[in-house]
Amino acid sequence: MQKKFKKSNLEQQVSHIPKKVIWCKKCLISNQRPRIMFDSNGICSACKYAEYKNEINWDKRHDELKRLLDKHRSKNANWDVLVPSSGGKDSGYVAHQLKYKYGMNPLTVTWSPLSYTDIGRENLQSKIDSGFTNLLCTPNGIFQKKLARLCFEQLGDAFHVFVLGQINYPFQLAAKLGIELVFYGENGELEYAGDPKYVDRPYKPSEEWLTQHFKGTSFKNLLKYGLNNGYLNKSDFTEGDLTFYDSPDLKELKKNKIKGKYFFSYFKKWIPQENFYYCAENTGFKANPIRTEGSYSKYSSLDDKFDGFHYYLRFIKFGLGRCVEEVSHEIRDKHITREEGLALMKQYEGEFPKKYYQEFLQYLNISDKQFWNVVDSWRPKHLWKKEGKKWKLKFPPK
Amino acid sequence: MKCKRIISKLEIKGPNLVKGVNLEGMRVLGKPDEFSKLYYRENIDELYYQDTVASLYGRNSLYNLIEKVSKDIFIPLCVGGGVKNLKDIYNLLKVGADKISINKQALKKPNFVYEASQKFGKANICISIEAIKSENEYYCFFDNGRNFSNIKVLDWIKNINQIGAGEICLTFVDSDGTGKGFDLDFINKIEKITNIPIVIHGGAGNKKQVLELFKKTKCDGVSISSLFHYNYMLQFNNDSDIKYSDEGNVDFLMSKTKSKKIESIKINNLKKFLTKQKINCRI
Amino acid sequence: MKISIIDLEVSNLYSITNAVKYLDYNYVVSSSKNEIDNSDCIILPGVGSFPYAISQLKKKNIYQTLIKNVKNGKPIIGICLGFQLLFSNGQEFKNTNGLNLIKGSVKLLPKKNNLPIPHVGWNNLIKSNKKSISFFNNKDNFYFVHSYYAEPDDKKVCLSYTKYGNFKFCSSILSENIFGFQFHPEKSGRAGLNLLSNTLKNAKKI
Numbered sequence: 061m062q063k064k065f066k067k068s069n070l071e072q073q074v075s076h077i078p079k080k081v082i083w084c085k086k087c088l089i090s091n092q093r094p095r096i097m098f099d100s101n102g103i104c105s106a107c108k109y110a111e112y113k114n115e116i117n118w119d120k121r122h123d124e125l126k127r128l129l130d131k132h133r134s135k136n137a138n139w140d141v142l143v144p145s146s147g148g149k150d151s152g153y154v155a156h157q158l159k160y161k162y163g164m165n166p167l168t169v170t171w172s173p174l175s176y177t178d179i180g181r182e183n184l185q186s187k188i189d190s191g192f193t194n195l196l197c198t199p200n201g202i203f204q205k206k207l208a209r210l211c212f213e214q215l216g217d218a219f220h221v222f223v224l225g226q227i228n229y230p231f232q233l234a235a236k237l238g239i240e241l242v243f244y245g246e247n248g249e250l251e252y253a254g255d256p257k258y259v260d261r262p263y264k265p266s267e268e269w270l271t272q273h274f275k276g277t278s279f280k281n282l283l284k285y286g287l288n289n290g291y292l293n294k295s296d297f298t299e300g301d302l303t304f305y306d307s308p309d310l311k312e313l314k315k316n317k318i319k320g321k322y323f324f325s326y327f328k329k330w331i332p333q334e335n336f337y338y339c340a341e342n343t344g345f346k347a348n349p350i351r352t353e354g355s356y357s358k359y360s361s362l363d364d365k366f367d368g369f370h371y372y373l374r375f376i377k378f379g380l381g382r383c384v385e386e387v388s389h390e391i392r393d394k395h396i397t398r399e400e401g402l403a404l405m406k407q408y409e410g411e412f413p414k415k416y417y418q419e420f421l422q423y424l425n426i427s428d429k430q431f432w433n434v435v436d437s438w439r440p441k442h443l444w445k446k447e448g449k450k451w452k453l454k455f456p457p458k
Numbered sequence: 459m460k461c462k463r464i465i466s467k468l469e470i471k472g473p474n475l476v477k478g479v480n481l482e483g484m485r486v487l488g489k490p491d492e493f494s495k496l497y498y499r500e501n502i503d504e505l506y507y508q509d510t511v512a513s514l515y516g517r518n519s520l521y522n523l524i525e526k527v528s529k530d531i532f533i534p535l536c537v538g539g540g541v542k543n544l545k546d547i548y549n550l551l552k553v554g555a556d557k558i559s560i561n562k563q564a565l566k567k568p569n570f571v572y573e574a575s576q577k578f579g580k581a582n583i584c585i586s587i588e589a590i591k592s593e594n595e596y597y598c599f600f601d602n603g604r605n606f607s608n609i610k611v612l613d614w615i616k617n618i619n620q621i622g623a624g625e626i627c628l629t630f631v632d633s634d635g636t637g638k639g640f641d642l643d644f645i646n647k648i649e650k651i652t653n654i655p656i657v658i659h660g661g662a663g664n665k666k667q668v669l670e671l672f673k674k675t676k677c678d679g680v681s682i683s684s685l686f687h688y689n690y691m692l693q694f695n696n697d698s699d700i701k702y703s704d705e706g707n708v709d710f711l712m713s714k715t716k717s718k719k720i721e722s723i724k725i726n727n728l729k730k731f732l733t734k735q736k737i738n739c740r741i
Numbered sequence: 742m743k744i745s746i747i748d749l750e751v752s753n754l755y756s757i758t759n760a761v762k763y764l765d766y767n768y769v770v771s772s773s774k775n776e777i778d779n780s781d782c783i784i785l786p787g788v789g790s791f792p793y794a795i796s797q798l799k800k801k802n803i804y805q806t807l808i809k810n811v812k813n814g815k816p817i818i819g820i821c822l823g824f825q826l827l828f829s830n831g832q833e834f835k836n837t838n839g840l841n842l843i844k845g846s847v848k849l850l851p852k853k854n855n856l857p858i859p860h861v862g863w864n865n866l867i868k869s870n871k872k873s874i875s876f877f878n879n880k881d882n883f884y885f886v887h888s889y890y891a892e893p894d895d896k897k898v899c900l901s902y903t904k905y906g907n908f909k910f911c912s913s914i915l916s917e918n919i920f921g922f923q924f925h926p927e928k929s930g931r932a933g934l935n936l937l938s939n940t941l942k943n944a945k946k947i
Contacts (some may be wrong), residue, residue: 333483333707340479340636341719347480349590349632351604358482358604395484395707403514460905461863461882501930503863524905528758534884534928554755556886556928576834579789579822581886582857624859655857678862740863740882 065433068285074377079442081379081455087388088401088457089252090442092378096253100313105254110261110392118329122263125327125367126309129162132241139167141241144230145194146170146363147184150245153335154324155192158243160342166243169233171225171304172198173364174208175217175416175423179348180363186344186405197229197304203297207305209424210282210291216377216438218424219370221305224279227269229304235312240319246330247323252385265320265431279306331393332360353413354382356404366420368413375410376435379443379453383409405457460739462672463679464729466497466686467506467659470539472522474706476510477687479635481588481603484510486706488694489689494527496690498723503740504534506559506659506681508586512540513562513601521553528554536627538586547574551582559627561586562600565607571621581624584657587611589644589650590631596644603631605673615652623654626662627681628662635684636665637719643674657681665731672737686725688717742945744768747807747823749789749797755850757820757873759787760927764938772801777810782944786927787822791831791847791889794822795839804840808887811842816918821887824914824921828891829917842919845893859888864924866901866912876913876939881932883924885912890923918947 069075073094081093084104097105134140143160145151145168158164168187173180188194191243204221212218234242247264258264283302286292324330336359339345347358353368354375356451361367361382368382374380387401396404421431436451445454474486475493487493494505505527510517511584518540528535537550538559545560558578564571564585574583588599589611595612611628617627618646628648629643640661647657662668668680693703695714729739748770758937761768768784769776772830777783785792785807798804798876811817819827828839831847836871839847850858863882877883885903890910893899903912903923914921926933 331707331709333485334709336483337479337485337710341717346632347482349480349592350606356604356720393707394704397705400511400514407514453628459865460860463862498930525755528755530763532756532760532763532927532934533930534886534925548750552755554759556756556925575792577793581861581888582789584873625861653852655853655861656857678857741880 065213065430065437066289067437068214068289070282070285074216074438074440076344077378077440081443082428083455084388084440086398087391088384088398088405089388090378090380090384090455090457091137093251093253093380094378095255097256105256106252106388107254109250109254109256109259116329121327126162128241128322128457129158129164130263133163134165137165139165139193139237139239141166141243142230142234142237142239143168143243144171144226145187145192146173147180147187148361148363149335149339149359150294150332151346152183152345154243154245155187156190156338156342157189157328166192167237167239168192168194169230170194170196171222171229172196173367174204174222175365175419177348177363177365179346183345183362186346187339190343194284195233197225198284199225199304200297200301203292205423205425206292206296207282207286209426212373212424212426213291213434214282214285214353216434217370218366218420219364219373222364224305230305231266231308231313231318232304234318235308235316240317241322242318242320243322243324245323245335246325246332247321251321251325251330251389260326263320263322266310266318267320269321270307270310317366333393333395352382352416353415354411355386355408356383357386359384364376365416366423368416369420372410372413372436373438375436376444377440379455381410383411384457402457409457459738461503461738462732463503463657464725464739465504465506465657465679465681466502466725467681467683468493469507469508469510470523470685471510472519472705475687476706477635477684481629481631481634484707486702486708486711487691489702490523491527491596492694493687493690494531496693497686497725498531498533500690501729501741502533502686502725503679504536505531506536507538508559508652509537509539510602513678516540516542518546518550521549524550524555525553536584538584543570544574544577547578551578557582557584557624559584559586561588565598565600565609568617568621571618571623575622575624579624580622583623584625584627585618585623587614587626587628588631589628599631612647612651615654618654619652625655625657625678626652626657627657629681630658633661634659636661637684637721639663640671642671642674645671645677649676650719659683662703663719665723665728668728669735669737671734672732673735684717685723688720689722689724692716707717742766742781742941743779744782744784744941745771745777746784746786747777747803748772749787749794749801753889754786756927757784758840760937761941764934764941766941772803774803774806777803777806779817782941783807783810783815783817785817785819785823785826787820787824787826789822791822791825791833791839792835792837794826795831795837798826798840808840808842811840811919814918814947816920816947817842817919818940818944819919820927821923821925824923825887825889825891827914827919827921828893831889833889842912843891843893843898843916843921844895844897845891847889847891850888850890850910851908853908854906855906859886861886862903862928864903864905864912866903867909869899869902869911870897870915872915875943876900877932877936881929881936883912883922883926883929883933883936885924887923891921918944920944
């Protein structure tokens with residue numbers, strides 16, 4: 061399958077971003093992030109939400125959590141809550157709290173990263189060793205890799221293939237096992253984009269999330285495109301292999317009384333750094349010995365070798381890599397100043413993830429030249445300019 | 459007879475004393491000057507100060523703090539973080555530092571250490587090593603454990619032998635903030651290749667571990683952070699006069715919770731315990 | 742009593758000035774002949790290397806001033822490197838002449854028994870003459886940080902010895918108006934402040 065790379069219009073996000081770049085005056089996110097909003101003072105909606113977080117009556121939210129859990133707690137210690145868990149600090153915190161503080165009986169489920177890092181596996185095992193049954197699903201390797209290449213070229217993100225399972229697998233399982241409550245950690249749309257639709261809502265209804273997260277294209281469309289354009293052959297997969305990539309039927313979810321994605325961050329003030337401390341103390345979580353490429357932290361997204369490429373492509377498509385997300389959240393948490401954030405961005409934002417680059421090329425079965433062809437095809441003209449041999453952002457953060 | 463040194467390391471970020479795990483996370487535990495004075499009263503032997511964001515800004519920002527604490531604290535103070543040239547060293551010594559700790563600049567320009575020793579005296583130059591285990595070997599890191607130097611710790615120490623330094627402060631980043639103890643075998647390996655005094659940091663969780671460190675290795679001193687900070691911060695809990703900055707990760711501090719995994723211990727009690735076990739300490 | 746604290750631009754003066762201030766004495770930080778001449782007591786602190794310190798003394802034209810003042814009876818307190826400078830010569834990096842106010846040499850600590858050099862840390866003082874008691878106690882520990890030690894020709898000037906492993910060296914001296922400490926009293930906590938206070942009281946009487 062060495063077809064010359066030709067772009068479809070499966071991807072629907074990049075075309076909709078505003079052409080004028082504005083950076084938030086408080087944090088360091090820009091308006092290029094899909095679904096973020098800016099007010100007339102140049103403050104982003106995520107900052108607004110962060111301020112609002114300080115006004116929330118967390119005691120009241122805590123009572124709500126207790127009532128919700130009392131309603132769902134199994135009387136014979138059967139699984140009563142499903143926690144999608146990568147083995148990372150956020151889901152680790154949620155699972156541990158649900159079990160040991162609130163007496164629930166969580167089942168944790170993991171959708172395998174594209175390629176596990178050693179520290180990722182270690183942390184998953186540590187979490188399991190702190191008292192959890194865990195279901196790990198690793199999809200068909202042949203199909204996954206080809207699909208990843210399709211996503212890389214046509215959606216500008218190989219990682220999308222992971223995202224499909226990451227969202228759908230837990231709900232498919234919840235329906236199959238009859239677990240009504242599915243608990244996530246943070247509501248990303250609220251914590252990082254401040255989507256006002258989700259303020260004061262403990263869960264995102266299934267109807268809603270089923271239409272989001274997919275960069276504007278359904279799995280079925282993706283599959284069809286892949287088969288018609290030489291990315292996939294029918295022999296690469298069976299119907300069974302497709303099970304967890306696709307969304308569960310809404311009717312199935314409703315039948316099993318699965319309301320949607322519950323967010324722990326609705327009930328408890330969400331501070332990712334404190335989740336790290338909690339897990340270090342309670343689930344044996346270890347930070348990555350080496351810094352995550354593209355950012356400064358060592359405790360976020362450590363389980364997938366190819367995670368860096370998701371953020372690198374994001375940096376290409378929106379001018380926003382991994383560092384800016386972490387820095388912005390920390391600024392909103394008042395852990396660091398904007399000045400410090402800028403200094404961190406200067407050092408780490410947009411850093412090329414070279415550690416696993418060769419492996420990534422092998423995974424996708426492409427050459428270095430093909431890789432850069434694809435990457436460059438995703439650079440919006442309004443964001444990038446070429447200076448000599450180097451690409452530079454037209455409007456860097458300030 | 460010479461005593462084993464009981465040292466506390468204070469990691470500083472801006473106005474705050476912070477403590478991470480594996481050098482990650484900047485949880486605020488209180489005010490550095492208050493802790494310094496308290497530890498001095500509690501008979502700590504020495505204080506090490508580390509500016510955790512110095513490398514990010516390319517400068518050490520502890521001048522004001524050191525100037526302030528050295529007015530009332532008459533024990534050795536070692537200061538590190540972002541020290542790049544002889545002027546930096548001079549300026550820190552001038553405000554009250556006794557020893558200067560260098561990591562990144564030493565790795566990048568070993569000759570700088572030699573120059574500093576020549577001008578300021580070898581005994582006042584401390585080489586700080588952030589050791590992280592990768593594929594069964596310990597490597598040197600810098601920028602507060604963020605960046606990798608590709609230099610093995612043992613090789614670096616052999617090099618330091620040639621250059622000369624007053625002491626080496628080795629931080630086991632993998633155990634930092636976890637209270638899980640020290641890699642005694644590795645310390646023994648280091649002792650076989652150098653005579654320079656070694657201070658060990660990272661992993662002290664209870665008094666037995668500290669005892670074992672002194673019984674099974676020849677290290678000169680132990681540098682302790684979490685074990686003391688989490689204990690002594692409780693003393694400030696009821697002090698409403700202290701005005702905390704709201705900068706930084708202050709959630710834990712504000713919640714006034716007690717850390718579960720830390721043994722309850724005071725500095726002098728640790729020393730008395732060690733002395734009873736025939737480890738000479740300054741009481 | 743006015744104390745002049747010699748500034749050689751390598752020393753950690755802040756600690757010694759803080760200690761002197763804490764003990765409530767007047768002082769001036771100086772490298773000027775006049776100020777030294779006009780002071781009642783000299784403190785010669787030290788952090789750094791012997792040859793460099795001597796060259797600084799000469800560069801600032803106070804090498805002779807110090808010798809003259811001390812020979813005229815003015816009390817001088819040498820601390821650490823300052824203590825070593827009082828002697829006839831030092832061997833750090835290269836053989837250099839000292840102030841020669843106390844006959845003896847400054848040598849590198851022996852590399853016996855694999856003990857690390859420099860000698861860093863807290864150690865106690867063993868009394869070596871009747872006067873010692875008025876300065877420190879047996880149980881006190883003081884902070885040492887040095888690679889070189891001073892060996893006075895006349896053992897009678899030793900106020901204390903200190904053992905590093907099996908090696909015994911002179912850790913403080915007293916010879917009429919000359920006081921010297923190998924360790925840092927200004928860095929030795931309460932014990933150090935007491936010692937400094939006792940020393941200054943003695944100096945006052947001179």
